[in-house]
Amino acid sequence: MASDEKKAEIxxxxxxxxxxxxxxxxxxxxxxxxxxxxxxFEAIMGGLAKGMETVGDLYVRQEYFVPELLLCADALxxxxxxxxxxxxxxxxxxxxxxxxxxxxxxxxxxxKNLVKVMFDAAGWQVFDLGADVKxxxxxxxxxxxxxxxxxxxxxxxxxxxxIPRIIKTLRDSDSTVRVLVGGAPLxxxxxxxxxxxxxxxxxxxxxxxxxxxxxxx
Amino acid sequence: xxxxxxxxALLRGDKVDRVPLYHFLLGFCARxxxxxxxxxxxxxxxxxxxxxxxxxxxxxDGGPDYGYASYGGWEFGGEIKMPEGEWQQAPSHVNFPVNTxxxxxxxxxxxxxxxxxxxxxxxxxxxxxxxxxxxxxxxGGNFSVAGNICPPSTLCRWMLKKPDxxxxxxxxxxxxxxxxxxxxxxxxxxxxxxxxxxxxMAANDIxxxxxxxxxxxxxxxxxxxKMLGMGIKHILYHICGEQNxxxxxxxxxxxxxxxxxTFGHQVKLSTxxxxxxxxxxxxxxxxxxxxxxxxxxxVYDASRDCILEAKDAPRGFMLMxxxxxxxxxPFFNVYMMKKAIEDFGYYG
Ligand code: B12
Numbered sequence: 001m002a003s004d005e006k007k008a009e010i011x012x013x014x015x016x017x018x019x020x021x022x023x024x025x026x027x028x029x030x031x032x033x034x035x036x037x038x039x040x041f042e043a044i045m046g047g048l049a050k051g052m053e054t055v056g057d058l059y060v061r062q063e064y065f066v067p068e069l070l071l072c073a074d075a076l077x078x079x080x081x082x083x084x085x086x087x088x089x090x091x092x093x094x095x096x097x098x099x100x101x102x103x104x105x106x107x108x109x110x111x112k113n114l115v116k117v118m119f120d121a122a123g124w125q126v127f128d129l130g131a132d133v134k135x136x137x138x139x140x141x142x143x144x145x146x147x148x149x150x151x152x153x154x155x156x157x158x159x160x161x162x163i164p165r166i167i168k169t170l171r172d173s174d175s176t177v178r179v180l181v182g183g184a185p186l187x188x189x190x191x192x193x194x195x196x197x198x199x200x201x202x203x204x205x206x207x208x209x210x211x212x213x214x215x216x217x
Numbered sequence: 218x219x220x221x222x223x224x225x226a227l228l229r230g231d232k233v234d235r236v237p238l239y240h241f242l243l244g245f246c247a248r249x250x251x252x253x254x255x256x257x258x259x260x261x262x263x264x265x266x267x268x269x270x271x272x273x274x275x276x277x278d279g280g281p282d283y284g285y286a287s288y289g290g291w292e293f294g295g296e297i298k299m300p301e302g303e304w305q306q307a308p309s310h311v312n313f314p315v316n317t318x319x320x321x322x323x324x325x326x327x328x329x330x331x332x333x334x335x336x337x338x339x340x341x342x343x344x345x346x347x348x349x350x351x352x353x354x355x356x357g358g359n360f361s362v363a364g365n366i367c368p369p370s371t372l373c374r375w376m377l378k379k380p381d382x383x384x385x386x387x388x389x390x391x392x393x394x395x396x397x398x399x400x401x402x403x404x405x406x407x408x409x410x411x412x413x414x415x416x417x418m419a420a421n422d423i424x425x426x427x428x429x430x431x432x433x434x435x436x437x438x439x440x441x442x443k444m445l446g447m448g449i450k451h452i453l454y455h456i457c458g459e460q461n462x463x464x465x466x467x468x469x470x471x472x473x474x475x476x477x478x479t480f481g482h483q484v485k486l487s488t489x490x491x492x493x494x495x496x497x498x499x500x501x502x503x504x505x506x507x508x509x510x511x512x513x514x515x516v517y518d519a520s521r522d523c524i525l526e527a528k529d530a531p532r533g534f535m536l537m538x539x540x541x542x543x544x545x546x547p548f549f550n551v552y553m554m555k556k557a558i559e560d561f562g563y564y565g
Pocket of ligand 1: 184201287
């Protein structure tokens with residue numbers, strides 16, 4: 001078992017190597033965490049995910065932009081790959097599930113991809129349907145995987161008109177599903193008028209919103 | 218003054234009676250005249266005609282133009298999907314010609330006479346010529362063309378981890394832009410061609426001003442200098458999205474005499490005038506979403522505010538939405554832009 005000091009050092013190492021988008025170093029420290037017998041769940045949440053939280057803040061403060069975020073995400077995923085096989089059964093009993101997709105007619109997927117990273121970092125199981133996703137597919141996939149939350153992204157005023165239709169097909173198929181929406185042309189008012197359960201302005205807030213929605217459910 | 222006179226007068230440096238109205242609006246034209254959106258992108262004749270009719274109806278002074286923001290992928294061997302269905306607004310890529318450094322090393326320069334959308338764009342320009350309209354060719358800016366040849370996320374990663382690959386793909390994009398503009402110049406005479414370049418991918422929504430300075434600025438600047446060296450007189454740049462932090466860098470780029478620069482709602486027209494007023498006609502920037510979802514009064518007010526803010530720009534101003542006019546915009550809202558010009562756009 002690692003000493004508290006060693007543990008703190010490893011968690012900081014995971015955090016920092018994600019923030020500094022050092023993919024190889026992240027893998028190195030993750031391996032060290034395993035070798036030192038650190039709890040994998042703790043290493044993920046207290047190290048990798050925390051790092052991604054810092055990255056989210058740097059992005060909101062415009063110190064990081066999309067290129068940095070993508071590389072931080074690469075480091076995060078590399079670390080997760082090392083640590084996930086070591087998760088104990090009880091620590092990831094039933095992960096929360098979210099479906100993500102950019103709506104039909106819209107190929108703007110950069111924002112959605114960042115949202116996906118934040119959910120991955122927070123330990124959710126993400127079903128990413130990609131971009132230009134046909135209306136009916138969201139409900140079909142939700143039925144298959146039983147995701148509690150569906151996240152819809154639209155970057156154009158044209159494509160955002162598909163959102164209320166998607167929400168209707170989702171509700172018709174499962175009245176308990178929660179819908180989170182985002183993307184530049186949307187705002188809380190439009191989101192509410194479309195019948196969405198929540199809206200988030202950026203990738204960092206998305207996870208927070210989703211958690212809130214589940215608590216209200 | 219007749220409609221096409223007005224934009225041309227501004228380009229000559231002459232006075233105009235009122236603020237001209239300009240639009241990118243292919244999808245809206247389809248809806249307006251009862252064509253499909255795909256007609257606008259794969260049938261030059263219909264696209265041209267639908268625009269002419271729509272321009273007449275709404276008193277639009279610039280155009281018609283042909284083009285779309287995902288330009289570049291198809292021309293280099295990727296696949297593009299034409300817009301279909303209820304929500305599609307423009308062509309979109311299905312896959313990219315370059316995904317790896319190996320793809321990049323093997324990438325061949327396209328033949329501009331046959332590649333992708335270019336034969337159709339040429340057919341369209343011949344219609345512009347036949348009808349005595351300004352001859353335009355619409356391409357991405359250097360960074361956006363690069364980000365359409367490979368996925369934008371790949372370009373982003375390469376900038377930080379493999380800068381040589383990023384520079385290489387930007388150089389290829391730059392060479393291609395020049396090849397196309399040279400072809401148009403050889404066909405119509407450089408002095409008659411106005412390249413329209415759209416640069417959404419270099420927005421600060423995606424990259425930092427430092428990254429812009431390193432990976433976009435040198436290429437855009439050199440390409441513009443070379444186009445002007447060929448005898449091109451005016452370049453239209455659509456500086457799309459959030460670009461405030463890039464403005465001092467954009468200001469170093471020559472656009473012709475005058476150039477034409479168009480902005481999204483993110484960049485204030487007064488800021489645009491500060492950086493470009495002495496060298497360029499300023500175009501912009503009514504919020505596209507407002508034209509689709511706002512009331513007629515809101516569109517009228519927003520148009521009025523733009524006109525009053527920028528009407529007296531030294532080289533002139535044209536009223537325009539901040540990007541493509543959303544195809545689903547209510548017809549009356551579109552008319553309101555013209556009405557605002559009638560009420561506030563005349564020069565005394
Ligand atoms: C880059 C870009 C492109 C790239 C897209 C590349 C790609 N693979 O994504 C290219 C060049 C291909 C492109 C094409 C077009 N574009 Co474009 N594009 C942009 C631009 C400049 C930036 C978008 C972006 O990536 N932002 C960066 C990301 C990180 O931010 P984001 O997407 O907003 O996401 C954040 C939040 O919104 C939120 N979020 C996003 N999704 C979700 C989902 C959930 C569930 C939650 C909770 C949160 C959330 O979190 C994200 C991270 O913080 C915008 C400008 C703008 N204002 O957004 C125009 C913009 C979206 N484009 C526009 C247009 C018109 C087009 C075209 C139609 C142009 C044309 N005629 O060809 C085509 C459309 C093609 C198609 N079929 O979809 C217009 C849309 C206008 C409208 N009608 O509303 C915009 C708004 C430009 C403008 N007016 O300023 N474009």
